Amino acid sequence: MPTYAVTGATGRLGRLVIEQLLDTGVPATEIAAIVRSPEKAADLAARGVEIRRADYDDPSTLPGAVALVRRLLLISGDTPGQRTAQHTAVIEAAALAGVERLVYTSILKADTTTNPLAPEHKATEEILAASGLPHTVLRNGWYTENYTDQLPQYLQSGTILGATGGSKVSAAARIDYATAAAAALTRDEDGNTVYELGGTAFTFDELADAVTEVTGTTIVHRDLSAAELASALENVGLDAGTAGFVAALDHSIAIGELATDSDDLSRLIGRPGTPLRDAIRAARA
Template sequence: MTVAVTGASGQLGRLVVESLLKDGNQQVVAVVRDPAKVADLAERGVEIRVASYDDPEALERAFAGVQRVLLVSGNEFSKRVDQHANVLHAAENAGVELLAYTSIPQAQANPMILAQEHTGTEAVLAEAKIPTTLLRNSWYWENYTGGLAHTVESGVLYGAARDGKVSGASRVDYADAAARVLTTDGHAGKVYELGGDTHSYAELAQVISEVSGKPVRYQDLPEDDYAAALAGAGLDAGYAAVLADADTGIADGVLTVDTGDLERLLGRPVTPAADVFRAALS
């Protein structure tokens, strides 16, 4: 069997390829825009095919002879629904047997800004001519590691999530789950709500304290103030607003996932936040 991963040079896509290589029972195709970024994968036997989400013909060529495709959601906001539709239609034309898509929890009722294009993509996939699987990934613990050293230094984890809780897991966990869907049967038509351990931000601050050995507390801010603080720290104002809006989503419970789907797909426990934070600090 041949499986393809789009966006295979990205953080999640590359990890999915790595997971597939560990399984070793299928030919792996990495679909990328820049083959130089995955030259090491080519040396390990991965077939590299070049295509962007904006090029339907190149996508169809990339999926030739492929049975299963993972569509890793793109990162060009405002363009993603059309781009994802291009991937779907190319997969249909190429005779792909299953397409899995990385979405967001409760996509059809999720009010977060980040969810909007996932909602639109899922509407496109609902009309697909081939079987699909929705992998509704919740938060990655890695989302908090970019500024982790500063959080430890300042002793304060800032956010706008109030006492809401977020169900997170490591990026590797989500990658392994996607690889499982690509390499086993019984997933056509399934919707998986994926999330791991559940923590409030106050609890995450305590986890950071434990792994760093330094006291860290959670400071809650109004959404607009948090967005302004993020912009003041150098983030693009639009992106800062999206992140602050995501925290409001956490406050409202839309990233709390208690289905157990992730552990069932993995066949193992999820990675604790402490392990991800400890690795980042080391």
């Protein structure tokens, strides 16, 4: 039976976590991939990973998915507004199944930030604490991919728009967070632990300079107010709600909520985080 299980295992983070477990020597027979669509996990099954079907929105599928698992990685759901209920269902199933430790992917400074994505993560952390389950909370900062995925737009427009006020963001590559999750899942710890995770911080000016250097195309950063950014995003086709939400995320950066001086990430993964320019090169390639 599997020792480790990963929810959302065919997602971009979950798949990387399973690959990290396999690459560090965990036998495939000790890993369960919990997925909504087993057919998407055929490649993992071919490597010997056990595939278990479950859906956060169908609590009846969860007890079987976590049965006899010792350590469970709960990767947060991807639907804002539904996460608290989804996560609660997984936590309750894990507690009933006798899971020995649950690892949860939260958000940087979840208990203090005004980031609009944070309330459901904070609520989940509180539910997890009340459950009595031994747990590890991975408070992930921003993904570098939030920016490198926008390279085509940057290169087309020659501009990076933001409303960060020159503040820094401690983003890290998805592979760094996946490596940290695999490490947290496999390490022996007593009690409950919270890790604040982020890479080397950079400003949007520094991001523009790095993109310019790597691509050879001059990119400039235009720093706007949150209201101006929301208006600019509406002008390129976003609805008002989405534009305001994106601007609010940048405001969270502006007031320092997505920067951290914690070295938890490098300590967990045993190396520095992926340098920004390396992440841009990988995306460019």
